[in-house]
Amino acid sequence: MKKKKLALHWKIIIGLVLGVLFGLLSSSMGWNDFVLDWIKPVGTVFVNLLKLIAMPLVVASLIVGVSSLSDVSKLSRLGGKTIGIYLATTVIAITIGLVTVNVLQPGSYLSTQKRDELKSRYATEAASKSEKAEMVTEQGPLQPLVDMVPDNLFKALGDNTNMLQVVFFAVFFGIALILLPREKTTHVRGFFEGVNEIILKLVDLIMGMAPYGVFALLASLIAEFAGNNPADAIELLQALSMYSLTVIIGLGAMIFIIYPLIFKLFTKFKYARFFKGIAPAQMLAFSTSSSSATLPVTMERVEDHLGVSDEVSSFVLPLGATINMDGTSLYQAVATVFIAQAFGTDLSLTQQLTIVLTATLASIGSAGVPGAGMVMLVIVLESVGLDTAGIALVVAVDRILDMVRTVVNVTGDATVAVVVASSEGQLRDVTEEE
Numbered sequence: 329m330k331k332k333k334l335a336l337h338w339k340i341i342i343g344l345v346l347g348v349l350f351g352l353l354s355s356s357m358g359w360n361d362f363v364l365d366w367i368k369p370v371g372t373v374f375v376n377l378l379k380l381i382a383m384p385l386v387v388a389s390l391i392v393g394v395s396s397l398s399d400v401s402k403l404s405r406l407g408g409k410t411i412g413i414y415l416a417t418t419v420i421a422i423t424i425g426l427v428t429v430n431v432l433q434p435g436s437y438l439s440t441q442k443r444d445e446l447k448s449r450y451a452t453e454a455a456s457k458s459e460k461a462e463m464v465t466e467q468g469p470l471q472p473l474v475d476m477v478p479d480n481l482f483k484a485l486g487d488n489t490n491m492l493q494v495v496f497f498a499v500f501f502g503i504a505l506i507l508l509p510r511e512k513t514t515h516v517r518g519f520f521e522g523v524n525e526i527i528l529k530l531v532d533l534i535m536g537m538a539p540y541g542v543f544a545l546l547a548s549l550i551a552e553f554a555g556n557n558p559a560d561a562i563e564l565l566q567a568l569s570m571y572s573l574t575v576i577i578g579l580g581a582m583i584f585i586i587y588p589l590i591f592k593l594f595t596k597f598k599y600a601r602f603f604k605g606i607a608p609a610q611m612l613a614f615s616t617s618s619s620s621a622t623l624p625v626t627m628e629r630v631e632d633h634l635g636v637s638d639e640v641s642s643f644v645l646p647l648g649a650t651i652n653m654d655g656t657s658l659y660q661a662v663a664t665v666f667i668a669q670a671f672g673t674d675l676s677l678t679q680q681l682t683i684v685l686t687a688t689l690a691s692i693g694s695a696g697v698p699g700a701g702m703v704m705l706v707i708v709l710e711s712v713g714l715d716t717a718g719i720a721l722v723v724a725v726d727r728i729l730d731m732v733r734t735v736v737n738v739t740g741d742a743t744v745a746v747v748v749a750s751s752e753g754q755l756r757d758v759t760e761e762e
Contacts, residue, residue, distance in 0.1 A: 343539035344546055344728055351550025360551045368548035374541025377534045381527055383485050387498050388524035390646050394502025395517055409751060410644050413744045414652040415688065417590070421582055421654040421736075422684045425661035428578045435669020437567035495651065528624060568725045571666050575729050578658045579736045587743045595750040597634075605633035606742045613738040617730040619649045622738050629742070636745050637754035644748055648741030655733030655740070660687045660708045663722050668714055679712040686712075 354363045478484035478493035485494060505513050588599040609626040613619060619626075627645050630636045661683050668675050675683075686708050705722075749755040 339539040341728075343541075343543040347543040347546025348550055350543070351547040354547065354551050363548050363551040367544045369544075371541050371544030371548060374534070374537055374544070377537070381530050381534070383494055384523065385527045387485075387494060388520050388527060390495060390498035391502045391505070391520045392517070392524055392642070392646070394499055394643060395505035395513070395520075406640065406643055406748065406752070407647075409748050410647060410744060411651070413747060414648065414740075417582075417586070417654050417740055417744070418652070418657050418688050419684060420586055421578075421658040422661045422687045424581050424586070425575075425578045425658035426665065426680055426683065428581075429574050429662040429665040429669075432570065432574045432577075433669060434567065434570035434574045435666045435671075437570050438670045567670070568722070571662070571722065572725050572729060574666070575659050575662050576732060578662060579655055579732055582654055582658065582736050583739055587739060590743060590747060594747050595755075597746055597750065597755070602634060602742070602746060605629055606739060609738055609742065610735045613734040614731045617734045619653075619734055619737045619741065622734070623649050626738055626742060630745050634742070634746055635756040636749040637752075637756070640749040640752060640754050641745055644745040645741055648744060649737075652741055652744065653737050655736030657687045658736070659729060659733050660705050663705055664708050664712065664714065666722065667709065668712075671714070673714065675712060682712055683708060 351363070354360055476493060476496050478497060481497055484497070505517065591597055591599045591602065606626070606629050609622055609629045612625050613622045623645060626649075627641050630641050630645065631638060664683055664687075665675060665680070746755065
């Protein structure tokens with residue numbers, strides 16, 4: 329009898345736990361140099377591989393999704409509904425995050441001494457980041473619109489922070505494919521469909537390395553923070569446990585309160601049936617931490633088990649995997665206030681409203697791959713004048729929270745797909761037989 333393999337998400341969790349334990353052990357045994365020289369590079373390679381495929385995946389999936397629509401007017405109508413709902417749920421998610429973190433105050437679990445040490449440790453890096461932030465604030469009010477349109481596609485493709493520029497090009501390219509006779513674009517469509525399949529296969533191959541990458545990242549981060557004093561790491565882990573709980577409570581509110589409410593208000597679809605139908609995609613999202621990597625499964629579940637038409641799912645879901653990051657934006661709000669609390673900084677109401685606006689815009693350009701939310705977090709921190717080096721506080725638990733918030737991202741994408749399909753009369757009755 330063939331032995332059943334351990335599921336990837338369990339391997340990742342095991343890697344995470346072992347990484348923390350090994351980091352603490354290396355700190356107490358004085359093995360930090362070994363960890364940083366021989367283990368940390370494995371985690372760096374893993375993250376680099378994920379960054380490597382982010383851009384081509386977004387380009388291929390969006391071009392395929394947009395070009396599958398029959399005409400531009402339908403694209404305009406679908407696009408308006410889709411983006412409108414995506415933005416609304418993102419703002420709700422950020423608001424929930426801010427309320428939760430202000431009530432639970434996870435940053436207060438770090439001692440004053442530890443806060444002072446952290447400020448001192450990151451003083452130089454924070455100063456350089458502040459200079460860059462000042463340059464951003466000096467730009468005009470329409471600068472984000474200018475930044476969205478690339479003047480050089482290859483330059484945009486060469487920098488993962490330019491994700492929104494790549495999204496603009498992909499949608500623009502897809503519109504051109506719609507406007508041309510189909511017989512003239514057959515080979516181009518086929519090319520991008522093939523590229524999309526190849527990139528998704530690369531995702532599968534890279535994720536096979538995930539448990540080892542997670543182990544290396546956690547072990548090295550604990551070792552770097554603790555130095556030769558494990559007690560420092562234990563204090564940090566206590567604060568991060570409360571921070572993680574705060575994020576998870578907010579994410580749970582989205583899945584068990586907000587999305588069911590959306591279903592009740594805008595569809596006749598039962599949320600329990602939706603949850604059952606989308607569950608396999610949620611598990612894959614949890615194990616890969618990538619809404620882009622989960623996209624094929626999400627589309628299959630939404631189309632075959634929830635009854636959403638191919639036309640709606642092929643546009644709404646690839647777009648959602650790129651710009652709809654409810655879980656990520658909620659996490660950014662919580663992480664920003666947590667870092668402020670850890671550094672003993674009080675954020676005003678105006679600054680917290682700035683977080684809502686900035687996190688909403690940042691989530692639009694966030695890649696649907698693991699770790700992308702951390703990059704966007706820097707933008708949010710800069711928007712309220714916090715030390716961007718403070719991200720070191722949350723990196724240690726980012727992986728496990730990334731897994732959970734990706735579940736919310738994917739669930740949000742599928743929710744909007746069902747709502748849009750229902751409003752377009754393209755939601756057929758499907759009997760779930762599982």
